[in-house]
Amino acid sequence: MRSSNHLVGFLNFATFMASVPILGGGIWLGSRADNTDCMKFLQWPLITIGVSIMVVSLAGFVGSCYRNTFLMYVYLWAMFFVISALVGFIIFAYAVTDKGSGQPVMNRVYLEYDLRDYSGWLEERVASGSYWSKISACIRDSHVCRKMGRRIVAGAPEPAETFYLRKLTPIQSGCCKPPTSCGFAYINETYWGYTGGLTGSDQDCLKWNNDQRQLCYGCDSCKAGVLASLKRSWRKVSVINVVILVILVLLYVVGCMAFRHNKRLDNDEPIGESRMEKARPTRMPF
Template sequence: MRATNNLIGFLNFLTFLLSIPILGGGIWLSTRANNTDCLKFLQWPLIIIGVSIMVVSLAGFAGACYRKSFLMYLYLWAMFFIIAALVGFIIFAYAVTDKGSGQPVMNRVYLEYYLGDYSGWLKDRVASESYWSKISSCIRDSRACKRIRRNVGGFPEAPEMFYIRKLSPIQQQGKLT
């Protein structure tokens, strides 16, 4: 039993240490959040995830080290809800993106993605003007379009060369905006 408590305490101490960079990343994003919608969108989930992992890890660590059954029950229930939430998110993400896949296009190396292939919820979110302005802002802020531009001999590459290049889905969407 002592080895089990030591192992649980050690693992929770590691997860506590790993929560520090997550929380730090959220705080770092909040200092830069005035710049873009993408950073504002990501800062609070990172901060909440970092604090949640930190609190649950501390409860597990303290419960294991000091043999406090209340803290261990709290830790186990919190882990249950965290795991259930992650499984729910995975099922939701799979359900809204299940039917969407790239279609081959003649004389193009990349695949074409159609919004109509995805679930109604996702279509409505992406097609909504308020959400699309945030999505397009993220694409612009990532400079995806500038990164895919190439010069050949000091001149912009010909469209034929561009069409045969392998592009990621984000780069494909970026060329349309």
């Protein structure tokens, strides 16, 4: 029985360690929300799941060390619900980031982003006026466009041909410059000249403004860039979550088996002792 308790204790310690990447993923999403993605509520479900796994695994560890059957029973049920919540979060994350991707443009390395390529709950959330006013203000205050910098190439400002070869992030492409279809003339990374007539029919062409406080923060391409950035972030975290989920399920199954084994031993111990007592030879009174 002692070896079985040691096994359960080790499994709980492994579960505790498995919660660290989940919690780390939530914190990473939070840092992305502060600096780039600006969707600050999305990381909390993952952080909550990570903290819950830590607390539950500690309860199971204490229960295994002190052979507390009640704590072990609570641990198994709580871990079942936590694993179910993690499964639900992974499915949700893939569902809301399923559609949409950047579109290649001729003679450009960076991609263009169109809000019409996205749909569903997350798109509606980002595009809604109340949320977008906060998101756009967050992007502006993060100075993501200013960080594109004004590169100096051979002692002169970066030419258009060099800029077109840059790998811009989705937010840089969607928010910091006008759509390529508008036909604006490149002057620098965030300043574009009007060429006497717009070649594109996109409404974003009318929303673009060279004012560094406005740029394309009101454009649909900016909203699409945020969605594309969120998709990248969530997909990276979801890969880690899937791996951790498989590990948690395996640990949970082994934990259930160890718990049943401990319970069976507890039930068999009195019977075993009485059998041994019966098997002992009776001492004669003389």
